[in-house]
Structure formats: structure tokens, C-alpha cells
Amino acid sequence: MHDAPEQDLDSRYQLACQLAREAAQRGLTLYRQRDQLAVEHKGGFNQDMVSAADRELEDLIRAQLMAAFPEDGFVGEETGAERLDARCVWVVDPIDGTACFLHGLHNWCVSIGLLVDGVPTIGVVADPNHDEVFHGGRGFGAWVNAQPMRVSEATDLHAGLLGVGTFYADGKQHFMPFLGKLLDAGGMFLRNGSGALMTAYVASGRLLGYYETRLKSWDCVAGLALLAESGGRSNNFLRGEGLLKGNPYLVACPGVYDQVAGMIGPSLDAD
Structure with a gap:
């Protein structure tokens, strides 16, 4: 390689x-x-x-x-x-x-x-x-x-917690609609203030996933390397100018990734 x-x-x-x-x-x-x-x-x-x-x-x-x-x-x-x-x-x-x-x-x-x-x-x-x-x-x-460590084997949002966050002005308009869909689906969330820790918690199976409307690369590159080895999934965070300017961000265990991505919608892949 x-x-x-x-x-x-x-x-x-x-x-x-x-x-x-x-x-x-x-x-x-x-x-x-x-x-x-x-x-x-x-x-x-x-x-x-x-x-x-x-x-x-x-x-x-x-x-x-x-x-x-x-x-x-x-x-x-x-x-x-x-x-x-x-x-x-x-x-x-x-x-x-x-x-x-x-x-x-x-x-x-x-x-x-x-x-x-x-x-x-x-x-x-x-x-x-x-x-x-x-x-x-x-x-x-x-x-x-x-x-x-391994990601969770859960296949439903009822089985645990989802990390969430919004901070930068870009993307914040998608946050409340997403939370509404998550709650409607019976999910629950937390925000602990550290994107790196929440990604590590996904990699270790403590969180089902983690969605941030916009994250910076220094908050998640380490965690993405961990996730790749622990069986998790992520969106294409580093596309475009993601390394220097950040992008919308989603990591999750395979059993709930598609469900969460569907709640976020097209904004997940928007630069």
C-alpha cells in the first residue's frame, strides 16, 4: 500500500x-x-x-x-x-x-x-x-x-446513544430537523464537546454513531483511522477541501449507518 x-x-x-x-x-x-x-x-x-x-x-x-x-x-x-x-x-x-x-x-x-x-x-x-x-x-x-475494540453490533437506534453536534454556522440549519427525526425514530443523543472522543466512542462501541453538521479534520482524522480498524462506517469526510475547511461528518456502526444517513439527507454529502 x-x-x-x-x-x-x-x-x-x-x-x-x-x-x-x-x-x-x-x-x-x-x-x-x-x-x-x-x-x-x-x-x-x-x-x-x-x-x-x-x-x-x-x-x-x-x-x-x-x-x-x-x-x-x-x-x-x-x-x-x-x-x-x-x-x-x-x-x-x-x-x-x-x-x-x-x-x-x-x-x-x-x-x-x-x-x-x-x-x-x-x-x-x-x-x-x-x-x-x-x-x-x-x-x-x-x-x-x-x-x-469494535463498533457496536446494534441494528436499531433504540439500542444505544448517538453522538451529535453543531458548531460552525455552515450546516446548522440541518441540525434541528435531524434531531426531530432521530427522536421520532426512538433514538436518543448526547453531545460531550469533543469530536475526537465521540468518534473514539463509536469505534469502541460506546456510541452507535456520531453526526456533526460540520467538523474540522483535526477533530476526526485520528478517530477515522481507529474506525477503519474497528469495523465502522463513515461518509467521505475528506472530499473536496475537507482537510483544511471541514465537511459534514457521520460515523456509525454498520447496523444503523444507513438509517442515520437517511435522516440527515443530501446535506451529508454537500461540500
């Missing part, structure tokens, strides 16, 4: 796991000192915030990835994109769930994903508050800590 030697992917996987754990533990220290952190609001979105912790952790992750693999590309929520023509491109969210982080909620994580030839191939999602690291990818299996 790849021109790069297999051991290069192995070493990238090992480094991603190491860095995610290291950054998550540093993040936990900063989380406990969050009242002292400088915070800025991005753009016009009241909940779209960045803290000094986000920037510190991304700098830590980026520096070590680029030192080890200088030929690789990089997309980070805080520092932007470079070398997108590289075969291996890292996609990183240093703190996914910043609003939760800053308000003292435990729903945040470090997300490190790797695209190889544009395909989500390695993913690590580290949640230090619950002492969990979701890790794996194509050929590596899918794991939470040392336990293998």
Missing part, C-alpha cells in the same frame, strides 16, 4: 502514542491550573476558544514529530498547515474540547492522526481524565489501552 517501509509506519505509530500520552499528561497539569491560563476567542463564535495550553501542547507535538520525520506534512488546529504534498501528513488537535477544558469538564483529549496518501492510517486519542488512550489504525488494530 505504501512506498515507505513498514517499519517507518511502525515508528510513526509508536511516536504518536508516546507523544499523545506525554501531551495529555502535560495537558492535565495545565487543566488543574486552568484559572491561570490566558484565553482568547476565535472569530465570532462565542465557544470557539484557544488557550495558552492549546498552543503549548501543539508546539510540543509538532516539534517532536518534525524532528523525527522532517519529510512529513503537518496540519494543526493552532499552527496551520505545511507540506501537504507529502505522502505522510500529521493532523493534530492538541486539546479537542477546549471549552470543556476551560470550564472544568472532563470531556477533552489530545488527538494525533496520520494521513498516508490521503487515507487516515494511524490514530491516537488520549484522554487523561479517564486514563484512556484509544490507539491503532490500518494494520495496527484498534485498542483502548490494552483492550481491543
Whole structure:
């Protein structure tokens, strides 16, 4: 599948796991000192915030990835994109769930994903508050800590919960109609504030699926790599300019994917 030697992917996987754990533990220290952190609001979105912790952790992750693999590309929520023509491109969210982080909620994580030839191939999602690291990818299996994980075998929305979310202005008009259809079908939902964690929860069978009207790539590339190994389905999220600008997003276990996609309708595939 790849021109790069297999051991290069192995070493990238090992480094991603190491860095995610290291950054998550540093993040936990900063989380406990969050009242002292400088915070800025991005753009016009009241909940779209960045803290000094986000920037510190991304700098830590980026520096070590680029030192080890200088030929690789990089997309980070805080520092932007470079070398997108590289075969291996890292996609990183240093703190996914910043609003939760800053308000003292435990729903945040470090997300490190790797695209190889544009395909989500390695993913690590580290949640230090619950002492969990979701890790794996194509050929590596899918794991939470040392336990293998699989998506739910459910075939009906009654069997569990669906993660949902809307944030950016684009696509929000589809959200309430979708929720109405979900409730009419007897489904129930939650929103925990972290797209990376909700994707990992789908991969591990805790959620039946997860729909976001528009998500950014740094929130989900790691999770998509996990999902590919745990038996889940996803829409073509990276189509068009998905890597840099995001797209509507759906991941789910095979037994409910089509039902949920039908509730969303054509907007799921709209760029």
C-alpha cells in the first residue's frame, strides 16, 4: 500500500502514542491550573476558544514529530498547515474540547492522526481524565489501552446513544430537523464537546454513531483511522477541501449507518 517501509509506519505509530500520552499528561497539569491560563476567542463564535495550553501542547507535538520525520506534512488546529504534498501528513488537535477544558469538564483529549496518501492510517486519542488512550489504525488494530475494540453490533437506534453536534454556522440549519427525526425514530443523543472522543466512542462501541453538521479534520482524522480498524462506517469526510475547511461528518456502526444517513439527507454529502 505504501512506498515507505513498514517499519517507518511502525515508528510513526509508536511516536504518536508516546507523544499523545506525554501531551495529555502535560495537558492535565495545565487543566488543574486552568484559572491561570490566558484565553482568547476565535472569530465570532462565542465557544470557539484557544488557550495558552492549546498552543503549548501543539508546539510540543509538532516539534517532536518534525524532528523525527522532517519529510512529513503537518496540519494543526493552532499552527496551520505545511507540506501537504507529502505522502505522510500529521493532523493534530492538541486539546479537542477546549471549552470543556476551560470550564472544568472532563470531556477533552489530545488527538494525533496520520494521513498516508490521503487515507487516515494511524490514530491516537488520549484522554487523561479517564486514563484512556484509544490507539491503532490500518494494520495496527484498534485498542483502548490494552483492550481491543469494535463498533457496536446494534441494528436499531433504540439500542444505544448517538453522538451529535453543531458548531460552525455552515450546516446548522440541518441540525434541528435531524434531531426531530432521530427522536421520532426512538433514538436518543448526547453531545460531550469533543469530536475526537465521540468518534473514539463509536469505534469502541460506546456510541452507535456520531453526526456533526460540520467538523474540522483535526477533530476526526485520528478517530477515522481507529474506525477503519474497528469495523465502522463513515461518509467521505475528506472530499473536496475537507482537510483544511471541514465537511459534514457521520460515523456509525454498520447496523444503523444507513438509517442515520437517511435522516440527515443530501446535506451529508454537500461540500
